[in-house]
Every structure is written in structure tokens, then in C-alpha cells.
Amino acid sequence: MEPVDLSKRLQLSFYQRDTQLVARELLGKLLVRRVGDELRVGRIVEVEAYLGPQDLAAHSSKGLTKRTRVLFGPAGHAYVYLVYGMYWCLNVVTEAEGSGTAVLLRALEPVRGIGARTQGPGLLCRALGIDGELNGQDLTSEELHQVDAPLADPALIVAKSRIGVEYAKEWARLPLRFYLAGNPYVSRS
DNA sequence: GGCTCGATCTTG
DNA sequence: AAGATCGAGCCC
Numbered sequence: 208m209e210p211v212d213l214s215k216r217l218q219l220s221f222y223q224r225d226t227q228l229v230a231r232e233l234l235g236k237l238l239v240r241r242v243g244d245e246l247r248v249g250r251i252v253e254v255e256a257y258l259g260p261q262d263l264a265a266h267s268s269k270g271l272t273k274r275t276r277v278l279f280g281p282a283g284h285a286y287v288y289l290v291y292g293m294y295w296c297l298n299v300v301t302e303a304e305g306s307g308t309a310v311l312l313r314a315l316e317p318v319r320g321i322g323a324r325t326q327g328p329g330l331l332c333r334a335l336g337i338d339g340e341l342n343g344q345d346l347t348s349e350e351l352h353q354v355d356a357p358l359a360d361p362a363l364i365v366a367k368s369r370i371g372v373e374y375a376k377e378w379a380r381l382p383l384r385f386y387l388a389g390n391p392y393v394s395r396s
Numbered sequence: 397g398g399c400t401c402g403a404t405c406t407t408g
Numbered sequence: 409a410a411g412a413t414c415g416a417g418c419c420c
Contacts, residue, residue, distance in 0.1 A: 264403070274416055292413030294404050311403060329404045371403050
């Protein structure tokens, strides 16, 4: 098994910063999910930033509702929602409480304990056993957290437009999707 | 109460 | 190119 240092867990202060910065810095970091005794670890290779109520692609543009309660809550918590009636998506809430900002985790490179595909937000959640039960979960918890790890070459970060948000007019074109160029686990090239 | 539409993925 | 599948959000 590839040696991995899981000791440097990301703290709340990491998430309480600018969303695009958090998005970029999450690339290369490890997502750790504990299911019973089992640990599932993946390296984050693709994310998208969602910038709050004015961002027409963000769920927070609908305002504070039952669904967006966690999204408008404190940073460092998981916003998990159901898309297309069958897939879950995992977001990391960022910035100050009430900002409605988050980073969507779109793809992982398997590191340990992952036996299913993780290239895409729906597959990622399925492979890690993440569903609505984890909505609002503290991301510094045993069950679900992230770990600091060096990014080999920051120059590999590419910014393109976000996927599946064509309805968001000019917001759809902003380069808010970040991924590691050439990484085979990115959901689309 | 009913209608529409997804921050997706698979199959044809 | 289209289907699976269902709840949130919105309008009545």
C-alpha cells in the first residue's frame, strides 16, 4: 500500500477563506471517509467554486431555503444534495457564515480503499458512501475530513468553465472549474 | 396540489 | 441522443 500521511487534518480556518482560493488549494489534498473500520482515501483532482447568492449557478442564488440551510451555514461543513433524482454531490462550505459559498468536489484519484470509479461528483459520492445523511457533517470529523498534502506541480492547475450550468447565463462561462491538467481521473478533458 | 427542471451518468 | 428518477422550488 502506498504510504500516505493522514496526520495533517485541515482545520476550520482553512475553509474560512476566499472560495476560489480554497478551491485551488483543495487540489492535491486528500479526502478521507471512514465507513465503520474501513478508510477510503482519495486525492482531489477536480473542483468547482460556487460564489454565493449573486452566482446564478449556485444553489444559494435561490436564497435561504430548507435545501440551502447548510450552504448558508458555517464553513468547514459538508453540503450534500441529490441531483437528477439519483446522484449525491458533495460540497465544502467556505467563507463566513451566511455567505452561501462552497466548493463542489468533482473527482478523486483513488489512494486507498476505493474500489469504484470516482471521476465525477456523483460517482465520487457513490464510491465513498456519501449521501444525504452527511449533509451538515463537520469536515474535521472522523467520518469525513480532508488532509493536507503537497501538490507536486501547482502549474498543472487549469481553470475552465463549470459543467452543467448552462442556465446560469454569463456566470456559466466564468473559469471556476479547476483541475489538474492531464490527470486521468478528471471527469472530462 | 401539480409542474418543471436539474452542479449526473449510462446506454444505444 | 435519450432515459433513469425524485425532491426542491415555484406557481396556482
